[in-house]
Amino acid sequence: MREMRRGRLQDREDEMERKGGWEIWEEQTKRQAIEFCDGYKNFLSENKTERRFVKGILDIASSNVKPLSEFKKLKAGDTFYCTNKGKVLLLGKIGTAPLIQGCRFIVSHIDSPRLDIKTDPLYEDEDICFLKTYYYGGIKKYQWLTIPLAMYGTIVFKDGTKKEIVVGEKEGEPVFNITDLLPHLGKDQEKKTIGEGFPGESLNVIIGSIPQEGKEKEKVKANILKILKDNYGIEESDLISSEVQFVPAGRMRDAGFDRSMLLGYGQDDKVCAYTSMKAFFDVDKPTYSTFCMMVDQEEIGSRGATSAQSEFFRFVMDEVIEKAGLSTVNFRTIIQNSKAISADVDTVLDPNYKEVYDPKNTARLGCGVVLTKITGGKGKGGSIEPSAEYIAYIRAIFDKNKVLWQPGEIGKIEQGGGGTIATYIARYNIDTVDCGTGVLSMHAPYELTSKADVYSTYLAYRAFYSAER
Structure with missing residues (x-):
């Protein structure tokens, strides 16, 4: 068998063993993770609702991004945004490759219970x-x-x-x-x-x-x-x-004597929104055009005008295509050549409730970003079931960039389950997979995450945006 170590698999004969970031990272990486999570902790403490989250991002990014409406033509390096009713944000950056070759999308949701x-x-x-x-x-x-x-x-x-x-x-x-x-x-x-x-x-x-x-x-x-x-x-x-x-009420706090974790409201799914936003801005010159989209209403079924099912995405993409010098008839080709991550949280095994998990297929706290092949419940009901080819593509990117990652799923087959917005991305015929931070006490007023997992999520999204193929 093999050992999951530092984002790459190494040969072992005995078992598939997960290793945590605190155990295998160098001191410099640990310091970077802690510093990154300090920024995350402060941002979420100040931006707990959809409206404030969107405004908070635009406030800190105002010097690096302009409204799409201000561009007459789009060229490589142009960075823009669109909002929808103050509750949805789409960030875009034109890559060096022709738009017709496809884009890279990371889509999260910023509503919380x-x-x-x-x-x-x-x-x-x-x-x-x-x-x-x-x-x-x-x-x-x-x-x-x-x-x-x-x-x-x-x-x-x-x-x-x-x-x-x-x-x-x-x-x-x-x-x-x-x-x-x-x-x-x-x-x-x-x-x-x-x-x-x-x-x-x-x-x-x-x-x-x-x-x-x-x-x-x-x-x-x-x-x-x-x-x-x-x-x-x-x-x-x-x-x-x-x-x-x-x-x-109250700010997100460090948790544990060792301050290795974060306790706070709304980490589902603002942790993935924040990390994808940071990755978006940190990849300066992507090969493929990159998009970071944050939507509303996921927690209540994605049915409204600010949800993932809204036509807002299509309207923005049509405008981007036209301003890039193409026709909207190219939408189909561009989208089918694209790749996406549905950035949503997953569970990690809680030792207090082991009976609801399949230990062999459940992620662990502190062992990296979770790549979720199967969502839904009662077997594969509600899952988008990404192809083996696309899972291999994502694995290769993560391993090449030494991303700490682990496979996971939400629990035993007939214990329950849960869905994400992945289905609303995949319906465009875009290769899509769920990938996000593991969370304990999901949907509780105060949710718990590992700083190692939060930082690994950022590194995973950055690697995805940076990929050259």
């Missing part, structure tokens, strides 16, 4: 004011109880003006909370399933308890409305045309 307020959310009960919420994406509802929550809001008024609000992230600001039942009264709750014991309709966020003087009914609600009006100019009816999200 959270709580969104309902259309008519504000109410008072027993002199406490609440906001009713929907949960967004697949969550374990009990994990969101009693933790400090921050509020991110985009309020759009009837005249079209917007108000951006963030409350709960800065020192001294208030946070918000959802209560839980005390164990002393939990006898009946304990007899229920997790789904029954924690109903979605109970995910109501407490936002105040002081009554307004002079009011006879809903006095606490009246006081909250006064605060919203005085501080932000918001009326209750303005909440109808708003996007208000509650996410875990």
Whole structure:
């Protein structure tokens, strides 16, 4: 058999053995990984929502990239971007090879599980004011109880003006909370399933308890409305045309005595978005034109105008093709000559729950970026099943560039499963494979990653963008 070591396979006679980055990397590589993850940690701490993530990237990249609309013609080296409704970002860079020879795409998603307020959310009960919420994406509802929550809001008024609000992230600001039942009264709750014991309709966020003087009914609600009006100019009816999200408050933190890991909100899938963005800008003169696309709504099925199924991708590519001096009839040829990575996270084996994994086919924490051949569930249901030829192509690139990588899958065949946006890329007849960072406690308010895996993901994406064939 062979040993997975430093991104290349070496002959062994006994077993397929994974080696972690901290074990085999030189000191310089370890320092580079830690420094890279410091930047990642700070960026995610400041950019927890789709809108802020897109804006955050454009803020730091403003000197290196221009809107596609500002280009009349595109030539090698030109770097551009397009956005879609403030929640989708596509970065592009024209390579030295003719566009007709194909492109290199890395596509991730920047939405994460959270709580969104309902259309008519504000109410008072027993002199406490609440906001009713929907949960967004697949969550374990009990994990969101009693933790400090921050509020991110985009309020759009009837005249079209917007108000951006963030409350709960800065020192001294208030946070918000959802209560839980005390164990002393939990006898009946304990007899229920997790789904029954924690109903979605109970995910109501407490936002105040002081009554307004002079009011006879809903006095606490009246006081909250006064605060919203005085501080932000918001009326209750303005909440109808708003996007208000509650996410875990606080910054991403180093985890472990050795600081080898990162604990924070939204790493699924912002870790892949951030690493692909950094790789995109760090490959200055690619052979093939490179594209880094970040989409919305993956966690709720990719059905809207800002999702991977939107025609936005096709519209942008048509414009790129025309400005590169070709006809849009060449779209088919260009796309079929292209290659793509669906940049999404995968699980790693959790020793506390070994029974749900196939140990032989599950990635390990700290052993590198995860190359996921099969997604979906119940066998290969929902998988894009990339070809053996394309898997070999990706392996060769990673090994040539000494990328620390490992194969993986989400769990036992009939234990569950999960899908990605890969299917919406592959439908264009683009060779596509899932490849991303391994995550523990996926979809929890605070997810755990290894710094070695985060940095390996960046190196993998950089190698993909740099490939000359």
